Amino acid sequence: MQENQSYLTLPSSFYKVVPLNPVKHPSFLVVNDQLAEELGIDPDKLKTERALQIFAGNEMPESAAQIAQSYAGHQFGQFTMLGDGRALLIGEQETKKGLKDFQLKGSGRTPYSRGGDGRAAVGPMLREYMISEALHALHIPTTRSLAVVKTGEPVYRERVLDGAILTRVASSHLRVGTFQFARHFCDEEDLKALADYTINRHDPTLANQANRYAAFFSHVVDRQAKLIASWQQIGFIHGVMNTDNMTISGEAIDFGPCAFMDTFNPATVFSSIDTVGRYAYENQPKIGGWNLARLAETLLPLVHEDEDQALEIMQAKLDEYPTAFQQYWLDGMRKKLGLQVAMEEDASLIDQLLTMMYQQQADYTNTFRGLSTEQELEIFETKDFKAWQQNWHSRLQKENTTLEAAKASMQKVNPAIIARNYYVEEALRFAEQGDLSYVETFVDALRSPFTVKKEHQHFQTPPKEDGPFITYCGT
């Protein structure tokens, strides 16, 4: 591996070069062959002793310089200085999928560790691997996991756990929180350097435009509207949409207490510390807007020297968010019902189905999937559903689509298999006892969510004791 580290071209306040924190007995848990191939990296080269030492943070690739990135963020609404407290950016590489950052997560203490140990445990790192593979297979932009290694050292949480390090691949690790850091703790020149670096990296077509900062913000708004709409459509709950967990690239990042919803309930929350439901499923679109407003604030000095004018420009850009979100959401939901043409009545048709699903406590994924398969579900037997189904069929006829054609297209967007927490947890239980075969089988299933192999059918069944599954922190 040969790494570049363009982050070093930024003012030095944006990072700290950190010494390595070697671990004693690293061993492989997972190497993501599929991702390696997508990136154009030979998977066999990732399985060598040298690669293991790199994934463990014991050695660095050629010309790498390991750094902890500075960032701040609103955590559950409270503004705090953060930074990579347990991660190291080891550099970036040009790949078949474009420029990618490589970051070790769980690699030990940094100047930003505060009270933490800088480490991560096997369970949460394998969870991140499974969730990111699931999202990717569902065509949702996400950071990926190239490898997970066991450190051979314990980490101390509520109980003693095995330590692990995940190698995360991302289009970048620039966050809304990186801009908040620049605005609150740096001068305007540094803020501008960060914004220009980011534009070069993610929106190079804007690089020479006079009004590039406002235009850049519009691009971020659009990417986030699209991302969050795709979460809503698939029933994904991120769980901790703090501003430091929102990327500029539009990729989903940081999968701690996240989940795919089983029973449809818009108020579903997954994080044990989210007691007021700030990051509940139904609040995600609104929180996306709130986070984008925090990003807009950081860019004001670059947008116009007159603050009022800057505010006016950015407010207009921010106002694009709800419209963009609604558009992406409606388009996606139409496709879930096999509709290709937009019609006035669609929002209400979708709403009626969702209301029914909520009232009947139907499984979100299986209901949508079941509309296009022969699956028998309780909800399909109800009078309300049968009335709705007639409306849906008439609506399909209005665009001259046969039910058969609609169903074929629906099976390409409504997954049969999602990363239900019940199975994620079961896979982790086996992994913690040293058996990774469950994780491998599950990931294999998650990688083809729209076609179900016989041996994966059971992953479609929602857990029996269905109550809100709570993921505790300490990730």
Ligand code: AMP
């Ligand atoms: P996260 O919950 O992973 O988004 O992390 C939020 C912040 O807490 C980031 O600044 C992390 O670097 C930091 N953090 C999380 N876990 C640890 C840990 N075990 N040691 C040090 N810092 C941590």
Ligand code: MG
């Ligand atoms: Mg985070």
